[in-house]
Every structure is written in C-alpha cells, then in structure tokens.
Amino acid sequence: MTREVDVCIIGAGSAGLYATGQVARITRNFVIIDPGPLGTTCARVGCMPSKVLIQAADDLWHARHHFAVQGIHGGEDVRADVRAVLAHVRKMRDGFASGPAGKAQKLADAGKLISAPARFVAPDAVEAGGETIRAKAFVIAAGSRPIVPQAWLDTFGPDKLLTTDTLFEQEDLPRRMAVLGMGVIGLEMGQALSRLGIEIVGVDMKETIGGLTDDGVAYSALSLFREEFPIWLGAPAELEPAENGAIRVKAGDNEAVVDKVLVALGRRPNLDRLNLEATGIALDERGLPDFDRQTMRIGDTAIFIAGDANGERQILHEAADEGRIAGYNAATLAKGGEVRRFRRKVPLAIVFTDPNIAMVGETFAALDARLVEDEGFVVGERDFSTQARARVMKANRGILHIYAGTEDGRLLGAEMCIPRGEHIAHELAWAMERQATIADLIAMPFYHPVIEEGLQNALHDAYGQLPDSVKVPGIPDVPFAE
Numbered sequence: 001m002t003r004e005v006d007v008c009i010i011g012a013g014s015a016g017l018y019a020t021g022q023v024a025r026i027t028r029n030f031v032i033i034d035p036g037p038l039g040t041t042c043a044r045v046g047c048m049p050s051k052v053l054i055q056a057a058d059d060l061w062h063a064r065h066h067f068a069v070q071g072i073h074g075g076e077d078v079r080a081d082v083r084a085v086l087a088h089v090r091k092m093r094d095g096f097a098s099g100p101a102g103k104a105q106k107l108a109d110a111g112k113l114i115s116a117p118a119r120f121v122a123p124d125a126v127e128a129g130g131e132t133i134r135a136k137a138f139v140i141a142a143g144s145r146p147i148v149p150q151a152w153l154d155t156f157g158p159d160k161l162l163t164t165d166t167l168f169e170q171e172d173l174p175r176r177m178a179v180l181g182m183g184v185i186g187l188e189m190g191q192a193l194s195r196l197g198i199e200i201v202g203v204d205m206k207e208t209i210g211g212l213t214d215d216g217v218a219y220s221a222l223s224l225f226r227e228e229f230p231i232w233l234g235a236p237a238e239l240e241p242a243e244n245g246a247i248r249v250k251a252g253d254n255e256a257v258v259d260k261v262l263v264a265l266g267r268r269p270n271l272d273r274l275n276l277e278a279t280g281i282a283l284d285e286r287g288l289p290d291f292d293r294q295t296m297r298i299g300d301t302a303i304f305i306a307g308d309a310n311g312e313r314q315i316l317h318e319a320a321d322e323g324r325i326a327g328y329n330a331a332t333l334a335k336g337g338e339v340r341r342f343r344r345k346v347p348l349a350i351v352f353t354d355p356n357i358a359m360v361g362e363t364f365a366a367l368d369a370r371l372v373e374d375e376g377f378v379v380g381e382r383d384f385s386t387q388a389r390a391r392v393m394k395a396n397r398g399i400l401h402i403y404a405g406t407e408d409g410r411l412l413g414a415e416m417c418i419p420r421g422e423h424i425a426h427e428l429a430w431a432m433e434r435q436a437t438i439a440d441l442i443a444m445p446f447y448h449p450v451i452e453e454g455l456q457n458a459l460h461d462a463y464g465q466l467p468d469s470v471k472v473p474g475i476p477d478v479p480f481a482e
C-alpha cells in the first residue's frame with residue numbers, strides 16, 4: 001500500500017508532536033510514524049521521572065541535614081524506602097506521560113499515526129509497517145537513545161547495566177552502584193541516588209562535571225558534590241566481573257566493587273536506523289547530517305530535522321522550538337511556499353543538582369576562544385557561601401560567574417553552581433534576549449533578602465572591572481540617575 005502525503009513526520013516524541021501541531025495548521029494531509037512506546041522521552045524516562053526522584057532525594061537530605069540545627073526533631077531518623085520512592089516516581093511519570101501519549105492516540109484514532117519504525121527507501125519515500133509513504137517534505141524527529149558499549153552489555157546484561165530507560169522501572173535498587181558519566185544526567189542521578197542512601201561512585205574520563213567549562217565554577221561544584229559521594233575524573237571506566245555477581249569498576253588508580261552500574265555516557269541520535277543512505281544526504285563521521293539551525297532544513301532537500309535526532313542541544317525546550325520550526329517549514333515547502341529563517345533563543349541549560357548547575361549564553365570556553373579575558377570580557381563573581389538568603393536556607397554553597405563584554409558592557413553569558421540557579425539562569429537568559437548591559441541590570445530592583453542579591457553582587461563585581469567608556473554616570477553609586 002502507498003500513501004501520498006504533503007508531510008511525513010518521523011517520531012511522535014516532543015519534537016515530532018510540536019512539528020505536527022504546526023503542520024496541521026497548514027495541511028491536513030500528513031502522517032506521523034512512531035513504533036512506540038508513546039508518551040515522549042521527556043515525560044516517560046527523561047525530564048519528569050528524574051525530577052520526581054530528585055525531589056524525594058532532596059527532601060530527605062534537607063530533613064536529615066537541616067532540621068536538627070533549626071530546632072526541629074526527628075530529621076536524623078528519616079529514611080528512604082527506595083521501593084516506595086520508585087513506585088511514586090512511576091505513578092507521577094504515568095501522569096506526565098499520559099498527556100503526550102493521549103495526543104498521539106488522537107492522531108492514531110484519526111488514521112494519521114502509523115505504529116511502526118520508519119526507514120527511507122528513496123529521497124521522497126519511507127517504509128513503515130508494510131506501507132510506503134511518499135511525501136513532499138519530511139520532519140525527522142526520531143530522538144536519541146543512551147550509549148551503552150556492546151561489550152559491557154554482552155558481559156553484564158541489561159539487568160546489571162542500567163540506563164535511564166530502565167532505572168525508573170526497577171522495583172528496588174542495590175546497596176552499591178557506580179554512575180558512569182558525570183554529565184548532566186549522570187550527575188543528577190548520582191546525587192539523587194546517593195541522597196536516597198545508595199553508595200554511589202561517579203566516574204568520568206573528562207576533568208569537569210555537568211558540562212561546566214569555567215574552571216572556577218567547576219572546581220567549586222566538584223568539591224561540593226565530592227562531599228556527598230566519590231567522583232573519579234580524568235580516566236575511562238573499565239568494568240570486570242567480580243565475586244557473587246558483582247561488578248568491579250576501575251578508573252585510573254581507583255577501584256570499587258558495585259552491584260549495578262548506571263551508564264550515562266551520553267545519547268546517540270536515532271539516525272542509524274533510518275537508512276538515510278537512501279536519501280543521498282551526506283553524513284559526517286558521527287553519522288549526522290549538516291543542517292541550517294534557523295530553518296532546520298538539511299541542505300536544499302525537503303527533509304528537516306528536529307530535537308535530539310540532530311545531536312545538538314539535547315534539551316526539551318530546544319526540541320519543542322526545533323519541532324515547531326521544522327514543522328512550519330516542511331508544510332510551507334510542501335505547499336509551494338518559501339522556507340523561513342527563525343531566530344534561535346539564547347542557550348540555557350540547567351542541571352537539577354543541589355546546588356543547581358546552570359549555563360546561559362556563551363560558555364566560558366567559547367568566550368575564551370573568541371575574546372581575551374580582562375580585555376574582551378570580564379568575569380563578575382559571587383561566592384554564595386556568605387550570601388544572606390542562601391545562609392537562611394542552609395544552602396550557602398557554590399559560585400556564580402557572569403561574563404560581560406568590555407566593548408559595550410553587554411551580558412554575554414554565565415556559568416554557575418548555586419542555590420536556585422534554575423531561576424537566576426532564567427533571569428540572565430531573559431536579560432540576554434533583551435541585549436541588556438550590566439548597567440541595565442544593576443538599575444533593576446532587588447528585594448531583600450533574596451538569592452537575586454547574589455546576582456546583584458556579581459553584577460557590581462563585573463561593572464567595577466568594565467572600562468570607564470561603557471560605564472553610566474550614577475551607577476553604581478546611586479540607584480537611578482535622571
């Protein structure tokens with residue numbers, strides 16, 4: 001059987017569903033393909049279950065460490081029932097996943113969803129579930145999957161070697177675990193599992209954690225997390241079978257025996273299963289096509305790519321934006337219109353550790369490569385160990401660095417590991433969207449006592465280092481100058 005459609009969307013995850021929303025406004029002649037499970041990575045095995053687990057872990061940790069000193073008794077006896085915590089995670093997860101799964105089901109009921117994997121058979125055709133779908137334009141939104149070395153899988157099997165696809169499905173967790181990969185996902189899960197009472201060792205061959213590129217912030221973050229569980233950096237992990245079905249983890253001079261391993265070594269785009277060879281698209285050494293970040297179009301083809309599948313910013317709000325852009329452009333092109341370029345948002349990344357790690361705008365590493373520190377850009381700092389509101393919250397840990405250009409005093413980016421970093425990062429990203437200068441931000445109201453006062457201090461620190469040519473009379477000596 002052959003279907004002829006305007007647009008074919010491959011993947012009914014977040015990017016695919018957002019793309020479908022845009023496509024449906026332009027044409028009713030579309031089809032979406034997904035073998036399932038439906039419900040999106042974010043809601044089923046990603047953002048949402050991980051945040052539920054972190055919430056439980058942080059509540060426990062807070063009770064244990066902060067209650068007694070505030071005169072509240074009983075906190076020292078609080079314990080996690082890991083089985084019950086995991087059951088709670090699944091219950092919340094089912095609620096979150098039911099929304100997008102329901103949307104996909106509606107498409108299935110309307111005969112617009114094919115429940116099978118898609119593979120290209122020609123530049124303008126895919127096969128799925130025994131059907132050939134010929135389309136004027138395609139959106140590839142096939143997502144990504146955890147990277148797990150096959151040799152490890154062959155030796156230990158999926159029961160001992162967990163990923164975030166299987167972690168939340170566990171009925172219980174063992175006493176000792178290793179988390180391989182101290183990027184965003186590994187660090188979040190490592191800290192949460194450690195706080196829930198599991199003996200964790202974290203391993204990464206890189207010298208930094210959570211994606212941080214600013215040594216000052218990374219050093220502060222690493223010392224904080226190392227107070228909670230051992231983190232071995234700078235050497236690749238090796239796994240060997242140990243006695244009684246355990247696993248020996250080695251990295252450099254370090255060694256530990258654990259019962260299970262959570263593999264968080266990154267995520268591989270699901271492009272290798274799409275038979276892209278049939279499209280004639282050139283792929284780089286990682287198997288990824290080049291595409292335009294403002295149109296999501298691959299070269300001058302009628303194929304658009306959105307979300308984790310393109311291997312770039314593997315985060316939800318970017319998948320949603322990319323899906324919208326790709327969907328709009330695919331349907332417009334299919335209807336004979338012009339592909340439009342869309343402005344992309346200021347980069348914003350948050351790691352939901354405690355304290356939060358966050359990165360906004362240009363990273364320190366990117367600025368350092370582009371500009372000269374002290375001449376091209378300045379770094380404003382606030383050490384949160386003495387920040388008043390953070391002290392009240394018993395969360396006075398970590399460092400905020402903000403970067404400003406010496407040419408015009410504009411905010412260029414920030415890296416941080418601070419309490420409530422998720423909110424400070426948003427405020428800075430929004431300010432950057434408005435092209436704000438440090439002086440503009442100093443002129444904003446800051447209440448007392450709030451975490452934002454720490455940001456205010458970092459702004460003043462940066463402002464003091466800027467050349468007089470970009471300073472505004474009256475700032476920072478008085479709040480406002482007419």
Ligand SMILES: Cc1cc2nc3c(=O)[nH]c(=O)nc-3n(C[C@H](O)[C@H](O)[C@H](O)COP(=O)(O)OP(=O)(O)OC[C@H]3O[C@@H](n4cnc5c(N)ncnc54)[C@H](O)[C@@H]3O)c2cc1C
Nearest residue numbers: 011013014015041042046047118142143307308314315316
């Ligand atoms: C543990 C974890 C925590 C995370 N936490 C956060 C967070 O806090 N904040 C944040 O912003 N992001 C977070 N993310 C990232 C976020 O979840 C992803 O960036 C986002 O879900 C990607 O959406 P997507 O549409 O690209 O992929 P998906 O939602 O995975 O959708 C891809 C779809 O394509 C389908 N598919 C695959 N192959 C084929 C094929 N051949 N044919 C047809 N269909 C196919 C799949 O079945 C799937 O339904 C987290 C991720 C993980 C794993």
